[in-house]
Amino acid sequence: xxxxxxxxxxxxxxxxxxxxxxxxxxxxxxxxxxxxxxxxxxxxxxxxxxxxxxxxxxxxxxxxxxxxxxxxxxxxxxxxxxxxxxxxxxxxxxxxxxxxxxxx
Amino acid sequence: xxxxxxxxxxxxxxxxxxxxxxxxxxxxxxxxxxxxxxxxxxxxxxxxxxxxxxxxxxxxxxxxxxxxxxxxxxxxxxxxxxxxxxxxxxxxxxxxxxxxxxxxxxxxxxxxxxxxxxxxxxxxxxxxxxxxxxxxxxxxxxxxxxxxxxxxxxxxxxxxxxxxxxxxxxxx
Numbered sequence: 001x002x003x004x005x006x007x008x009x010x011x012x013x014x015x016x017x018x019x020x021x022x023x024x025x026x027x028x029x030x031x032x033x034x035x036x037x038x039x040x041x042x043x044x045x046x047x048x049x050x051x052x053x054x055x056x057x058x059x060x061x062x063x064x065x066x067x068x069x070x071x072x073x074x075x076x077x078x079x080x081x082x083x084x085x086x087x088x089x090x091x092x093x094x095x096x097x098x099x100x101x102x103x104x
Numbered sequence: 105x106x107x108x109x110x111x112x113x114x115x116x117x118x119x120x121x122x123x124x125x126x127x128x129x130x131x132x133x134x135x136x137x138x139x140x141x142x143x144x145x146x147x148x149x150x151x152x153x154x155x156x157x158x159x160x161x162x163x164x165x166x167x168x169x170x171x172x173x174x175x176x177x178x179x180x181x182x183x184x185x186x187x188x189x190x191x192x193x194x195x196x197x198x199x200x201x202x203x204x205x206x207x208x209x210x211x212x213x214x215x216x217x218x219x220x221x222x223x224x225x226x227x228x229x230x231x232x233x234x235x236x237x238x239x240x241x242x243x244x245x246x247x248x249x250x251x252x253x254x255x256x257x258x259x260x261x262x263x264x265x266x267x268x269x270x271x272x273x274x275x276x
Contacts, residue, residue: 002111002151002223008215010115010148012208014141017122020200026188029131029177033138036169037122040145043161051152052221056236059154060244063236066164067251071258073169077176078265084180090131091188 007048015041027090028083032076039069107225111151118144126197129187132177139170152223154231 014037021034043062050058080090087094121141125134146161229235240248 001105002108003220004218004223005212005216006111006115007148007152007223008212010118012211013119014122014145016201016204016208017119017126019204020197021126023200023203024126024190024193024196026190027129027131027134029173030125030134033125033131033134033173036165037125037138037141040142040165043157044145044148047149047152047154047157050154050231051223052218054230056231056239057243059157059231059236060240060247062154062157063160063240064244064247064251066160067255070164070169071255073172074258074262075265077172078262081176081180082265084182089186089188090182093188 004048004052008045011041011044011048013041014038014044017041026092028080028092028095029090031092032080035072036069039065107151111148114144114147114151117141118148127193129190131182131187132174135170135173135177138173139166142166142170151225152231153225156231156233156236 018034018036018038018041021037022031025031025034043065046058046062046065050056050062083095084090118141121137121139121144124137125141128134128137142161142165146158146166149161150158
């Protein structure tokens with residue numbers, strides 16, 4: 001029998017994996033993907049409660065979150081391209097010094 | 105029951121994809137793990153009667169965002185020596201898990217105290233395109249317009265970021 005708690009469990013696990021990815025990994029691509037996974041966990045939570053209360057407003061909020069994630073993808077990935085071109089690395093520790101490429 | 109088995113399989117796929125994203129060193133494998141996880145979450149949306157969101161999740165996440173990430177990973181042509189070394193990765197994953205477990209326990213405790221309701225698939229128009237569209241264009245019209253402005257700003261911003269390198273060369 002699937003209950004509310006099992007859906008909440010799955011979405012909390014997804015959110016936690018996202019947080020752990022942001023904490024533990026240093027590859028900036030994986031950090032971006034962890035943020036996407038956190039957004040997915042929150043979306044699943046919202047849709048679960050939409051079904052629970054039989055109300056469609058959380059699904060609209062989920063559509064908003066998905067479109068914000070799409071906007072975030074455009075900006076984040078273009079920033080990653082700029083950083084990779086100037087530093088030739090994906091390490092977040094190298095990006096702490098954000099000077100121009102040749103001077104560093 | 106059939107939907108229970110589907111739920112268990114989809115949640116296992118979602119969590120396994122997330123863990124795959126967490127532990128693989130190569131970002132290509134991590135992106136494929138995230139793709140598996142996103143598709144499983146789309147299936148869970150379908151189990152929760154959100155048919156329109158099921159389609160949006162597959163089209164926008166799996167179709168647009170993941171394609172963009174995979175395209176960029178191939179476009180940048182990342183070598184093995186350009187990847188960051190992560191010697192303390194598993195220790196940090198353990199620390200993160202220790203931080204997140206109490207948080208999860210609190211949320212699950214709160215959710216399990218709620219009265220139980222029927223979560224099965226129902227007949228009818230709940231979550232279809234037409235009621236969602238009516239809700240979106242009547243009650244949520246301001247949020248909809250703000251999101252459209254946000255998408256326009258993101259479009260302009262990514263063009264400016266991609267062009268900045270050329271302008272710097274002309275100036276210097």
